[in-house]
Amino acid sequence: MVTKLSASGLRYPLPVFLISAALLALQVALMKLLAYTQGHHLAYIVLSIALLGFGSGGSVLTLIRRRGTAPLEKFFTPALLLFAVTTAVLPLLARPLLDGLEVDLLQVEPGQWLRVSGLGAVFFQPFFWGAAALSIAFSEETDRIHVLYAVNLFGSALGSGAAWLSLFVLQPEQLTAPLAVLVLLTVFLNRPPLYAWAPAALVVAGAWLASPELPRSPYKPLSYALQLPEAERQGPFPHPLGRVDRVTSPALRHAPDLSLRYTGPVPAPPHVFVDGETAGVLLNPDDPAADILLQTPQALPYVAGAPERILFLSPGGTAPMLAGGNARLTAVEHHPHVFRAVDALLEPLPLTAVRQDPRLFLARDGLPPQDLIVFPERGQFGGPTGLQTLGEDTLFTVESLRSAFRRLTPDGRLAFTVWLDQPLRHAPRLVDLIAESLRAGGFADPGDHVTAVRGWGSMSVLVSPGPLPESARERIAAFCREKGFDLLWPVTGEDRLHGGAEDELDTLIAGLLGPDAAAVRAHYRFDVRAPTDNQPFFDQFLRPGDRGEDLEQLSLSERGPAVLRALLGLLAGAVALLVLGPLIPLRRELTGSQFTLLTFSGLGAGFMLFEVALIQRLTLLWGHPVVSAVLVMTTLLCGMGIGSAWSRRVEAVPRKLLPLLLGIAAVQVLLYFGLPGIVSSLMGRSPVVRYGVGGAGLILTAIPMGFPFPLCLRMLNQRSRRQVPWACGIDSSLAVLTGPAAALIAFRSGYSSLSLLSAAAYLIAAAGVVTLGRPKT
Numbered sequence: 001m002v003t004k005l006s007a008s009g010l011r012y013p014l015p016v017f018l019i020s021a022a023l024l025a026l027q028v029a030l031m032k033l034l035a036y037t038q039g040h041h042l043a044y045i046v047l048s049i050a051l052l053g054f055g056s057g058g059s060v061l062t063l064i065r066r067r068g069t070a071p072l073e074k075f076f077t078p079a080l081l082l083f084a085v086t087t088a089v090l091p092l093l094a095r096p097l098l099d100g101l102e103v104d105l106l107q108v109e110p111g112q113w114l115r116v117s118g119l120g121a122v123f124f125q126p127f128f129w130g131a132a133a134l135s136i137a138f139s140e141e142t143d144r145i146h147v148l149y150a151v152n153l154f155g156s157a158l159g160s161g162a163a164w165l166s167l168f169v170l171q172p173e174q175l176t177a178p179l180a181v182l183v184l185l186t187v188f189l190n191r192p193p194l195y196a197w198a199p200a201a202l203v204v205a206g207a208w209l210a211s212p213e214l215p216r217s218p219y220k221p222l223s224y225a226l227q228l229p230e231a232e233r234q235g236p237f238p239h240p241l242g243r244v245d246r247v248t249s250p251a252l253r254h255a256p257d258l259s260l261r262y263t264g265p266v267p268a269p270p271h272v273f274v275d276g277e278t279a280g281v282l283l284n285p286d287d288p289a290a291d292i293l294l295q296t297p298q299a300l301p302y303v304a305g306a307p308e309r310i311l312f313l314s315p316g317g318t319a320p321m322l323a324g325g326n327a328r329l330t331a332v333e334h335h336p337h338v339f340r341a342v343d344a345l346l347e348p349l350p351l352t353a354v355r356q357d358p359r360l361f362l363a364r365d366g367l368p369p370q371d372l373i374v375f376p377e378r379g380q381f382g383g384p385t386g387l388q389t390l391g392e393d394t395l396f397t398v399e400s401l402r403s404a405f406r407r408l409t410p411d412g413r414l415a416f417t418v419w420l421d422q423p424l425r426h427a428p429r430l431v432d433l434i435a436e437s438l439r440a441g442g443f444a445d446p447g448d449h450v451t452a453v454r455g456w457g458s459m460s461v462l463v464s465p466g467p468l469p470e471s472a473r474e475r476i477a478a479f480c481r482e483k484g485f486d487l488l489w490p491v492t493g494e495d496r497l498h499g500g501a502e503d504e505l506d507t508l509i510a511g512l513l514g515p516d517a518a519a520v521r522a523h524y525r526f527d528v529r530a531p532t533d534n535q536p537f538f539d540q541f542l543r544p545g546d547r548g549e550d551l552e553q554l555s556l557s558e559r560g561p562a563v564l565r566a567l568l569g570l571l572a573g574a575v576a577l578l579v580l581g582p583l584i585p586l587r588r589e590l591t592g593s594q595f596t597l598l599t600f601s602g603l604g605a606g607f608m609l610f611e612v613a614l615i616q617r618l619t620l621l622w623g624h625p626v627v628s629a630v631l632v633m634t635t636l637l638c639g640m641g642i643g644s645a646w647s648r649r650v651e652a653v654p655r656k657l658l659p660l661l662l663g664i665a666a667v668q669v670l671l672y673f674g675l676p677g678i679v680s681s682l683m684g685r686s687p688v689v690r691y692g693v694g695g696a697g698l699i700l701t702a703i704p705m706g707f708p709f710p711l712c713l714r715m716l717n718q719r720s721r722r723q724v725p726w727a728c729g730i731d732s733s734l735a736v737l738t739g740p741a742a743a744l745i746a747f748r749s750g751y752s753s754l755s756l757l758s759a760a761a762y763l764i765a766a767a768g769v770v771t772l773g774r775p776k777t
Helices: 014-037 040-067 072-088 090-098 110-140 142-166 172-188 194-209 221-226 297-304 319-323 336-345 358-362 398-405 426-440 470-483 505-513 517-523 548-552 560-590 594-622 625-649 654-682 687-705 708-719 721-749 752-770
Strands: 232-237 244-248 271-274 277-281 309-313 328-332 351-354 370-374 408-419 450-454 458-463 486-489
Touching (some): 014 040, 040 110, 110 142, 110 560, 142 172, 142 625, 172 194, 271 336, 297 450, 297 458, 336 351, 358 398, 426 450, 426 458, 486 505, 654 752
Parallel strands (some): 309 328
Antiparallel strands (some): 271 277, 450 486
């Protein structure tokens, strides 16, 4: 049954549903777009820009309602038309700003700030107009907010899921025009005059036809590869986990830290890129140089022995497995495009290819013991590429390595390779990770279980539950002498062939494997502590407050905290200008609105902190940051939509709302203590159990969280109806700043701390409810 919303413009809940779906789908598309063209640091800011649109829209409508005489619903159709137009032309306006944008130069080139600000302004427009339309609906029908808010949440959930499915067949920039068409259809439901609707339709159609391919950062590895002679590109192949490109060039060789004494052929296989970042190579087994890795330090585990069963985690291509000889091979690869390429090339070999997240694979029940588990490379050519967050990697944590140890035979080994940067960061972190994992597993002296070999550019490490046999040590020493590599550990006293006079690698290895590891970590210029599941940031080395020389020597992928701090300041300025600025004429009227300020600030910040913490925690359960982000957003929105619909049965009074907010805060505290254990116990279960139990638990947790916002708006409507748009703006504004701030907090204190901060935010909302007096008449 269709429900009327008013006598004129806002006739049905359907427009609110479709607007909400378009806004969330646009948000997901832009996040993936920026992950490909620039990197996940800027992609993360899209969420804040979207919420900034809600905040500023609420403030502007508050001013209009105070100063104007026309009802707000008169602005509903114009806002939707502008939403459609600005969505359609977004790629056209963004292209010149992305061409030449490089956030790595923000610290030294002021012009980059103008580009970033301009790009933010372009992205801001559709969210502003779409949010303004939603705020009008909420403001004009506050007495039925439980219906509209539930429709809003369910529409958002649909938009998130639809965007995810669309990315299987479309590139993110190809989604903007269809979304604009959806908004135009929404406008048509309100029967707009032809003179208003037709020009907007022409603009949308023209933008769809002229939609350009957006430029990537010139510092992306894919950009480098395409500049090589005779470079041929296949792709991009769309996928939600990241678009895939294959590039072949006679100059694009695969010789990772090749022995300087090697005189044989060097292969030039197709290179695979995921979201523009190097993922691996597709080396053919028939290539004369198929076993090229045996001429590099990565041959260390095969020189030490002849493993019969080898497990490769996220190999990214075929090269690592071609060094495995006649062993029984298992390759675990999550991205389907890479998985299919590996499976097709290595079909003649005794290979079992598994498409799954490697961390979940390690948690499987019934996994056969392995003689060797090979982890992917770290450092120069590695690094995750995704939607979420500044170099998160749950495969390189203490908990992950302990899980891998449990999958080894008594004589089994773990193998790692790390590229040597200057100054040293990745190598000492890997050593500390190995050492801390061994200590956590009960090995008192980690040095007895580690062997490390160095080439001119990388270091390979072999870790075993027991000391290597003397025969294996002799073979490794002979291999190093033959190939011109250095045996770093155990220390032999032989002269080093690689590394300068100021090289600290030997000292760092000895210190981190020894009893004074804590002192070594504390005094080293970079933070090289072992990552954990709570702080899974393998590629981040800045300590809080680091500036100057240390910052200048880091690559962009390691500057995440610095970039986020800068962008957080830019967002704070935008909030002051776009959300608080329009309210200056109303400052006297809004003075003393403790309920509105405290309650809606707490709700906005509390939800965002809770969402960010859940996305990270459930990445372990659901296997990938993108998968986790989409499922968490969709499930939370559905659960909150149910709660909003049920809130109509609850009287909007403080004595009903206060226990609800206190209960939500208590749940956050319980999740702080209980969620890690729950996730750990479910990781080895079947997908049905993991997704079913995780989704059901999330919905049950989200249902109570859908009550406070509509109840608070109903209470505010009883006391000061003019403040309703402002309340929506406050809620969104706090979420704007909380998103990037949550990532910075996680770097310093871990993701678990966000649950406690979320509880504190809901307590602030409860404090706002306490300030309420009797309703005004």
